[in-house]
Amino acid sequence: MRRCGTELQPDAPRRRVCWYNSGCMFRKVLIANRGEIAVRIIRTLREMGIASVAVYSDADRTSLHVRMADEAVAVGPAPSAESYLRTDRILAAALDRGADAVHPGYGFLSENADFADACRDAGLAFIGPSPESIRKMGSKTAARLTAIAGGTPVVPGTDHSVTLEEARAFTAKHGYPILLKAVAGGGGKGMRRVDRDADLESAFRNASSEAARSFRNAEIYIERYVERPRHIEIQLFGDVHGNMIHLGERECSLQRRHQKVIEECPSPLLAEYPEMREAMGAAAIGAARAAGYYNAGTVEFLVDPQRRFYFLEMNTRLQVEHPVTELVTGLDMVRLQIEIAAGAPLPIRQEDVTWRGAAIEGRIYAEDPYHDFLPFPGTLTRLDRPMGPGVRVDGCVYDGWTVPMEYDPLLAKLAVWGASRDQAIQRMIRALREYDVGGIRTNIGFFRQILEDPALRAGRLHTGFIDEFFEHHHAPKPPADLEAVAALAASLHATSAVASNGRGETPAPTARASSWLTSGREGRLR
């Protein structure tokens, strides 16, 4: 049967057994997303024998998710507001192609309750929680109230969006530093730390306008800033039959611009204090149950230096960093999401979840870490991916692809597994050495540098770690022997152009053997 996900309510009596093994799995799923996560979802769909439908904007016609999917539908111009955020066009594409379900990925419409509602109304299963749960957890202020109702500790702050005047009143009472955060936010967009009155107005305006552009919602709320916190999150899975388990934690304290860049499982802190995993897991499940939650979700906590944890927010979707949990638990979380959306019960109980070894992930971005992490769009002229033991790359790039400037500059996620945290880090550094991306700048070299840091190796992390790292470190100096080698390569490369066009112009970026190489080859042939 089709449309089996649409009638699912967590508290509704189940009349029909409806899941994978009883022939009730989806036959075709539309992915309302782009980039690496769309590619990631297509891979699991293919493994499950389910057809995939990609959507794409004008900027993405040749992107990998379109090339890999079984079917693809254009949904509008490059700006996401006119394509990937157009509920009407995406639903029309799903119905037109005969899809049973929609996977929203992360970002875009993934935490939009109206979109989940619209899917339900159109008779499509939404691969995620119910619109009601998204409303209870999707907005950060609503989530705070839900968490408070669930007895989960929260950071002091406003429980509603504020005006600039109300922000002034809050700081007059609670002082600085504070965080301005977008009510509809995520990924650090629309978020600003403010340390003094003089900066409040401009920070408020910038945060609000960034929020409006990113989320079509300019509302801002305030939280007291917790000094030197760790960011540790709990992965949850619930089914529509009322079962809920956690898959342990991910430590995501390594951030730039309040956005995670390196994530790991297990957290070095919780590895040292395993009783915290039980406590945080229980608190996360409590908060999620208060929202009647099912499917994949993540409860994020701030952990202060005294190891007290505070509910930060709940992400009602698959996380970017889910691969580290997959590597350590051995589960395919996208498969679990799809099975749950089709009505299946969770295939495992809490006591079946085991954590083996350690995994670490780095988000490879088109950006220049040594110039304030500025985005660096452009065309890839070269791509060599790492391979070998314990290495996983979730990417969306290929040689010759142009990184569009309209979207997040995430190129790929490099995740590795090791028997221990030390081995995982060593393997990560090895894999980063093999990773070569030409034509644009990336943070690959920066990851190699920071993974050597003794404090990181000792697991002493906090969310300001990268900012502090840059107070003491600059771009690493190359070993002395490399300069002569680089000079030789450049000279041989350039002299071929001097010789061939005779004018010394910058040669066209094509493969051209240096005349110095060629003459040498000819010499050997003689």
Place this chain on the structure above:
Amino acid sequence: MKLALTINGAEQPMELLAPAPACRFRLGEGPELTADVRAPEPCVYSILLDGRSYDARVEETPEGLVVVIDGYRFEIQVRDPRRWNRKSAGGAREGRQAVAAPMPGKVIRVLVAAGDAVEAGQGLVVVEAMKMQNELRAAHAARVAAVSARAGATVAAGEVLVTLE
């Protein structure tokens, strides 16, 4: 063959004494070296020097060549000194500071007008790329000489947005 190189901003003479594969060369005041050089892939040079193996990847950019070895970047301009001209040797005018777009993007807001006095750290222009807004600030106190940025305009990396003096 004698070449004039600029490696990450520093000038260094380079002398190519024998062609590849057994390439002899001398960089700056350094010793004469012999390297085995092959080009196994386009724009990739495998270089064996003193028994060590290096993979040098060369990119051609409008500003010159970028050579990447083991993740380290070298920006290198190669000139044949016999053809060198002084056109590119002019420096920035004293006192004037051009504030340029650090990356391709879109101008969201222009915060100053020509004639404004600005303080160090004051915001000048907000540019957005890949959903990230960046406020470009004045490095030191100055007067705004010219504003070429327009709100809503798409700009290329390096495009001058504001000139301070």
